[in-house]
Amino acid sequence: MKRKYTKLLIGLVVVTLLGSLIYTYVKNKADNSANINTDTAVAVRIEEAAKKSIGAFANLNGKLKPVQEINIIPKYPGKVNNIYFDIGQSVKAGDVLFTLEDKDVKLQLKQAQAGLDMANSALTKATGGGTELQELQLKAALNSAEINYDDAKLAFERTKQLFESGAVSKAVLEQSESRFKLAEQQYDSAKSNYEITITKTNPENIASAKAQVNQAAAALELVKSQLDNTVVKSPINGVIAARYIEVGELAGSTSIAMSVIDLSSVLVDINATEDMINKIKLGDKVEVIIKAAGDDKFEGEVTNISPATDPKTQSYLVRIKIDNSSGALKGGMFAEVKLLLDKAVDVIAVPISAVIDEGGRKHVYVLKGGTAEKREVTTGIFDDEYIVISKGLSEKEAVIVKGQELIQDGSKVTVITK
Structure with a gap:
């Protein structure tokens, strides 16, 4: 009997505490709403809803690598007689890289x-x-x-x-x-x-x-x-990326003597998820940002799309080719690829900051004769700045983009330009 009484007492205490917390939350919310003065005009900024073209992008990262890399391995083993090129020097296809004793x-x-x-x-x-x-x-x-x-x-x-x-x-x-x-x-x-x-x-x-x-x-x-193989030539135009031999050493027919890379173009491999892969097509142009190469943005082209996921990453490999005629790009540089996944043309859009999300329901405030009108909207895709409004707004309606956290439906507002 005593144990039942104790359990009942604990239950009453818990219920009382929960009731107190709920009351405090509701009261504070009501007080906050009451603090918004609908009689005093609130300074806000506005922007007209306008038709724009909006692109939804995904930013994926990768590292640059040469479009071609050839490891030079002598076909005939022998002692190195002369070396004509060193690391960093440019070569053309057919140039003699080194010779072996003949x-x-x-x-x-x-x-x-x-x-x-x-x-x-x-x-x-x-x-x-x-x-x-x-x-x-x-x-x-x-x-x-x-x-x-x-x-x-x-x-x-x-x-x-x-x-x-x-x-x-x-x-x-x-x-x-x-x-x-x-x-x-x-x-x-x-x-x-x-x-x-x-x-x-x-x-x-x-x-x-x-x-x-x-x-x-x-x-x-x-x-x-x-005898011909004692004269080792470069098979491609490129740059010497590595040299592993010295004059007088024996160069084997199973060891890499030099490495030649072609940097006329560079490649970057990125990993696309399953919800992205069918939105990417061969030949798509993409924007590539390479901070190590300065502020310029580079254009790349999708050249390869893997038909299957990588077992380790569970993603699809997508290869991007970037022109490097300027020579500014080097293997190993970090690259950020901006992939266009969706696009809406000639649609009404507003700044993302104008849209308020309350429990999954979105709304904006529209300027109506000196007061703020709360308007529920349906949104679509968005980019870094703007979001598509597919329902709830008309073109050229003045949408409040700053100060909306201080107002509610019917609040008086004054528009500022600074």
């Missing part, structure tokens, strides 16, 4: 040419046009090729052991392996050429000799290509 490759070229000559001699012999002198020459060439093969094989095996122990780089190993494979190919070709010359001429020997000529010719072209 002494060994030129020697291989001579050997490959000799191999082709031997193959042609063997073919002549196989078709019945050979001489004893040619046979002696092919024998000498075979002996020379065998010596080169043995030397290259031994050098490769030693280099491989050094690489496994960490004594030499991968670039050195690749260079040694390339020499060994070429020497092996030249030895096989010389051996086949000699064997053809000492056997009786028959269709099989002729076919084999022709195959050896083709193989030797291919080997020669391979070495020529390797």
